[in-house]
Amino acid sequence: MDFLSILVNAVLPIVAIMLVGFLAEKYAMIGENGSSAINNFVLYFAFPVLIFSSTAEANIHQILRWHFILGFVVAMLASYGLAALIAQLFLKKNIVLTSFRALSSSFPNAGFMGIPILLVIFGSKGILPAVIASILSMLVVAVAIYFIESGLHQDQKLLARIKTVCIQLGKNPLLISTVLGIAYSATGLPLPKPIASFCHILGVAAGPAALFSVGQALYGTKVKVVVPGMIMITSIKLVIQPIFTLLLLYWFNVSPLWAASGFILAALPTGSVVYILAAKYAYYQEHSAKVILYTTLISLVTLTIGFYVIAQVWPGLMQLSHI
Secondary structure (H helix, E strand, O other): OOOOHHHHHHHHHHHHHHHHHHHHHHHHOOOOOOOHHHHHHHHHHHHHHHHHHHHHHHOOHHHHHHHHHHHHHHHHHHHHHHHHHHHHHHOOHHHHHHHHHHOOOOOEEEEHHHHHHHHHHHHHHHHHHHHHHHHHHHHHHHHHHHHHHHHHHHOOOOOHHHHHHHHHHOOOHHHHHHHHHHHHHOOOOOOOOOHHHHHHHHHOOOHHHHHHHHHHHHOOOOOOOOOOOOHHHHHHHHHHHHHHHHHHHHHHOOHHHHHHHHHHOOOOOOOOOOHHHHHHHOOOOOHHHHHHHHHHHHHHHHHHHHHHHHOOOOOOOOOOOOO
């Protein structure tokens, strides 16, 4: 598969849906609160249903792929650690700011972009790796929350910080739906047909709605102001992390589909959770929005290169299925 075919068949549909969302927001075509409504629909309904059905219908042994889990997590935590080290050595030495920069450098948008993108290039087989990566990504969020709490409340006891982390993660609908799906998968029972049909009908909306929502979020964010540490964040997030992930997954002899999925998922731009955390703590908000914008725009180039690498290393693996 040549580079132009990948650009047209894999990247263009993704960009087109995001562009539609961007234009809809620009011209206020879906109302004043349309952006938050679609975002909430994806986060609280479509994605949880898709994740639950994908994990519930999978064999428990398909979910617990320990080599994939280990490779993806080690690469993600190493990226976080590298960014934190560079930030502390060469940028402003502030543990809260360093935590946000490190999270921005290592947390991929595996949910809102990973699931629909892997649906496009791998078909339904790409859903499960994206779901697992979405949950694994919560580990680096937990690390960041712990250090943010440590920096803001230095007198807070260890157990109080851990409690805060658990409360934040316990409210995540994607995590809840995954736990429920894995628990059902462990029973070995098939989903009742009415429930499976319901999940399919609602879950199929998750991919395009998520990309549409990403496009909406890009509107209104100025691109002229460069965030301090942006070169470090984009370099680690979009180049170092995916390469490190691919090398580890290859070393662990992970299957081509899961290795390629891990590579693409690690190459995704910074996820919106960074902005949500920044808003919660009223810290790093404007910078986090710009980080998400910059990494999303640049990732359109790096992902295209990533698709090309996959096509060369594993010919015929990409199906280029429609969302």
